[in-house]
Amino acid sequence: MSAVLNKKRYSQLLSEALPHVIRSAKEHRDMLHKAEELMLKGRALTREETELLELMVALIQDWERKEHPMEKASSVETLRFLMGSNGQTPKDLWHIIDKTALSRILSDKEDRRGISKEQAKRLAEFYRVSPAVFL
Numbered sequence: 001m002s003a004v005l006n007k008k009r010y011s012q013l014l015s016e017a018l019p020h021v022i023r024s025a026k027e028h029r030d031m032l033h034k035a036e037e038l039m040l041k042g043r044a045l046t047r048e049e050t051e052l053l054e055l056m057v058a059l060i061q062d063w064e065r066k067e068h069p070m071e072k073a074s075s076v077e078t079l080r081f082l083m084g085s086n087g088q089t090p091k092d093l094w095h096i097i098d099k100t101a102l103s104r105i106l107s108d109k110e111d112r113r114g115i116s117k118e119q120a121k122r123l124a125e126f127y128r129v130s131p132a133v134f135l
Helices: 007-017 025-039 047-067 075-085 099-106 117-127
Strands: none
Touching: 007 047, 025 047, 075 099, 075 117
């Protein structure tokens, strides 16, 4: 990939792809399709194609953030996600949080007290994430 952007070639790519602010699901699908075509080239992308792809990805991400905003997961949802992603059962965490406390945390009972600051700190060290994700 050349270090210098060929403005004439980049202009030509822009005029062919016509990247723009996405305003509908159809435009989103179309832009995704164009971006995927570029991604299939892999390392063979030119500098100009890389610039175009980065622009398209930014436009796609902008639309997705607006159309599908993420809600903040609860501390328990985060813990369940991390356990599932790592193929763990509650037993795998008993060395971090005792069996009774972990059972209480993972239960769906309305009276659960959640994850304490100390438990969040130990879980964060174990999963190598910020304790804030558990609070």
